[in-house]
Amino acid sequence: MYTLAIILVMAAGAFLFSRQRAWALAGGRSSALHSRPSYHGWHAALLSGGPAILLVVLWFLFASPIVGAIVTAGLPEVVRSQPPGTLQFFMQDVQRLAAGLPLGREASPEAIEAADAYARAMLAGNWVFGVLGVLLAGWLGWLAYRKVDPQFRARNRVERWTDYILLSAAAVSVLITAGIVFSVLFESLRFFSMVSPIEFFFGLNWSPQTAIRADQVGSSGSFGAVPLITGTLLITCIAIFVAGPIGIMAAIWLSQYAPRRVRDVAKPLMEVLAGIPTVVYGFFAALTVAPFIRRVGEALGLNVASESALAAGMVMGIMIIPFVSSLSDDAIKAVPTALRDGSYGLGATKAETIQRVILPAALPGIIAGFLLAVSRAIGETMIVVMAAGLAANLTVNPFAAVTTVTVQIVTLLVGDQEFDSAKTLAAFALGLFLFAITLVLNVIALYILQRFRERYD
Amino acid sequence: MATAIKVNELPKTEVPAAQRPAPKMSARKVNLWYGQKQALFDVDLDVAKNSVVALIGPSGCGKSTFLRCLNRMNDTIDGCRTQGDIRLDDRDIYDRSVDVVQLRRQVGMVFQKPNPFPKSIYENVAYGPRIHGLAANKAEFDEIVETSLKGAGLWNEVADRLSQPGNSLSGGQQQRLCIARAIAVAPDVILMDEPCSALDPIATAKIEELIDELRQHFTICIVTHNMQQAARVSQKTAFFHLGKLIEFGDTDQIFTNPKQQMTQDYITGRFG
Numbered sequence A: 001m002y003t004l005a006i007i008l009v010m011a012a013g014a015f016l017f018s019r020q021r022a023w024a025l026a027g028g029r030s031s032a033l034h035s036r037p038s039y040h041g042w043h044a045a046l047l048s049g050g051p052a053i054l055l056v057v058l059w060f061l062f063a064s065p066i067v068g069a070i071v072t073a074g075l076p077e078v079v080r081s082q083p084p085g086t087l088q089f090f091m092q093d094v095q096r097l098a099a100g101l102p103l104g105r106e107a108s109p110e111a112i113e114a115a116d117a118y119a120r121a122m123l124a125g126n127w128v129f130g131v132l133g134v135l136l137a138g139w140l141g142w143l144a145y146r147k148v149d150p151q152f153r154a155r156n157r158v159e160r161w162t163d164y165i166l167l168s169a170a171a172v173s174v175l176i177t178a179g180i181v182f183s184v185l186f187e188s189l190r191f192f193s194m195v196s197p198i199e200f201f202f203g204l205n206w207s208p209q210t211a212i213r214a215d216q217v218g219s220s221g222s223f224g225a226v227p228l229i230t231g232t233l234l235i236t237c238i239a240i241f242v243a244g245p246i247g248i249m250a251a252i253w254l255s256q257y258a259p260r261r262v263r264d265v266a267k268p269l270m271e272v273l274a275g276i277p278t279v280v281y282g283f284f285a286a287l288t289v290a291p292f293i294r295r296v297g298e299a300l301g302l303n304v305a306s307e308s309a310l311a312a313g314m315v316m317g318i319m320i321i322p323f324v325s326s327l328s329d330d331a332i333k334a335v336p337t338a339l340r341d342g343s344y345g346l347g348a349t350k351a352e353t354i355q356r357v358i359l360p361a362a363l364p365g366i367i368a369g370f371l372l373a374v375s376r377a378i379g380e381t382m383i384v385v386m387a388a389g390l391a392a393n394l395t396v397n398p399f400a401a402v403t404t405v406t407v408q409i410v411t412l413l414v415g416d417q418e419f420d421s422a423k424t425l426a427a428f429a430l431g432l433f434l435f436a437i438t439l440v441l442n443v444i445a446l447y448i449l450q451r452f453r454e455r456y457d
Numbered sequence B: 001m002a003t004a005i006k007v008n009e010l011p012k013t014e015v016p017a018a019q020r021p022a023p024k025m026s027a028r029k030v031n032l033w034y035g036q037k038q039a040l041f042d043v044d045l046d047v048a049k050n051s052v053v054a055l056i057g058p059s060g061c062g063k064s065t066f067l068r069c070l071n072r073m074n075d076t077i078d079g080c081r082t083q084g085d086i087r088l089d090d091r092d093i094y095d096r097s098v099d100v101v102q103l104r105r106q107v108g109m110v111f112q113k114p115n116p117f118p119k120s121i122y123e124n125v126a127y128g129p130r131i132h133g134l135a136a137n138k139a140e141f142d143e144i145v146e147t148s149l150k151g152a153g154l155w156n157e158v159a160d161r162l163s164q165p166g167n168s169l170s171g172g173q174q175q176r177l178c179i180a181r182a183i184a185v186a187p188d189v190i191l192m193d194e195p196c197s198a199l200d201p202i203a204t205a206k207i208e209e210l211i212d213e214l215r216q217h218f219t220i221c222i223v224t225h226n227m228q229q230a231a232r233v234s235q236k237t238a239f240f241h242l243g244k245l246i247e248f249g250d251t252d253q254i255f256t257n258p259k260q261q262m263t264q265d266y267i268t269g270r271f272g
């Protein structure tokens, strides 16, 4: 941390000195320079700060694996010959000890010794790389300072640097996404080596209780995802039944009927709906809507579970109304006024115009908005965790408790888990499945939107 | 909503009223505001039956605005207020008893940019008859579509591809499709707002020819920026400037011997 601060100060110094020098060389007339003085300053700052900061950051990122490897190599033979899992635990202990964190149990003398070595190596590394970074910053800053010259094309250099910095930011985000996808993919493959994909995709029974220890009594677990998928679909369908008509009609009213002043108030209000945290929707569903549905159901002589698909679906529908309506609103607004006028000019009423001209023309946009909303509903977790229940029932009865893919991912990973049991890995497989579905929905939606835009540009 | 104020004074005319054919449409003392801004000032104008009236004038002078008063298209604009007396067949079109939908059926409109609906060619033309229930069965629709397309001089070009989308036609064809769409509901008056401004000279010539033919059956009011076009297609010409009707008279007279200096300046290209 101190190192970074020092380097930043040095870069700032390089900036000031180089700019000063450029001024001096120009004799106060910046037209004598190829690049304006501040470009010289920036060039120096970037050159002195950039590589040095990169070096230090790289050390921070890779310090613990490197030091860990060194310390492991130096461990006594007895410890090193342990099975990989145990060794891993041992090294975790070492790291905790080295960081001064309590272990919660008596540490072995080997661990204490290794922790000592670890801490020392870490400290040494920090010093070495810190000093290296500062020296690098100083040296490059000096070079840049020497380079200041009326002919020197600092502006072009700075622009190239900016280019690289922006590019690396984009690259980082892309790489992180790819990394997540690959790790999910990889873990899913491990899962499918334990449980056959046929069972996963076509099995009708979901009860992922595997034995944690080999000698424990218990089922081997069954991983048929069909009940989860139908549960997800059921809830999503209910949500769409709620959000679709309300959202679209609200959009039509807002864009075609509402007086301007009402619209200016109503639209932001609707968008507030989108800003409510989903956990709030969740307890609203669980504590208000579900009991209400249950009471109404009982009054009608129906058997309603206290956690019903209906409650979760309805609340989820409320949640996605703003998506549907605001995207539909955009789609309707994108329909050229010329079309609307054309219809009015032929003596069509407002309703006829909306129904026969505006909606058909806006349909692709509305559908795309729908798909985006659906993909959101499918991936929604909090509401269903709180209101839909855990029972993996294979049913289409909206009054029954069902469970969804997202809920099961949560329950699979809550609590103490052995990391490579089929139960834990199942979460990755479910996640991958979910990801694939939402990805496909999004791609289709974006494709439709794009086609639609082309048509009216 | 627009409020109508009846203006009782009769227009001053040289010819006794009884001998004159009653105008198809007449406007008296039309004033119009967009919000606070007044866009038309006391406009008086008559459109005779089966004639073409051209509205000319510099950009922003209120030609489109006036045209849109004639079928109450301005009703669709927020904050637009119309005052005055506009009559179709001697009936006040801003009267409470008038059904706007019915009015627009009688007074059709063709816009500056071709605006076919995103439907097939057939459905574009059948749209009006469908909403007004003008045909009872497929055969009658077919007939209306065919006569309208023939009337718009488009039939030969599209007869074998009626089910293709309207936007697949060329700009000039699209505009003629819009004309076909307008005449399919058998209006009395057709309003055209710069119908040729998006078209090339050949398509323009076709439409001008068409306008001359349409005059047999319809009364036409056309906005144009093209002096030659106004001279070619119209019998009467109205010159607008800053929301006022400066001069209105026979096209020949306006273009050869205008009474107002301003008209003279405009048609000779000295301003505008």
Ligand SMILES: Nc1ncnc2c1ncn2[C@@H]1O[C@H](COP(=O)(O)OP(=O)(O)OP(=O)(O)O)[C@@H](O)[C@H]1O
Binding pocket: B034, B039, B057, B058, B059, B060, B061, B062, B063, B064, B065, B066, B077
């Ligand atoms: N919807 C509207 N809201 C507010 N003001 C408008 C609106 N439409 C037109 N105006 C104003 O009314 C005046 C007349 O406009 P109009 O469209 O009738 O002109 P125009 O003669 O048709 O011009 P152009 O030849 O450019 O089409 C202009 O000053 C214009 O800014």
Ligand SMILES: [Mg+2]
Binding pocket: B063, B064, B065, B193
């Ligand atoms: Mg205009």
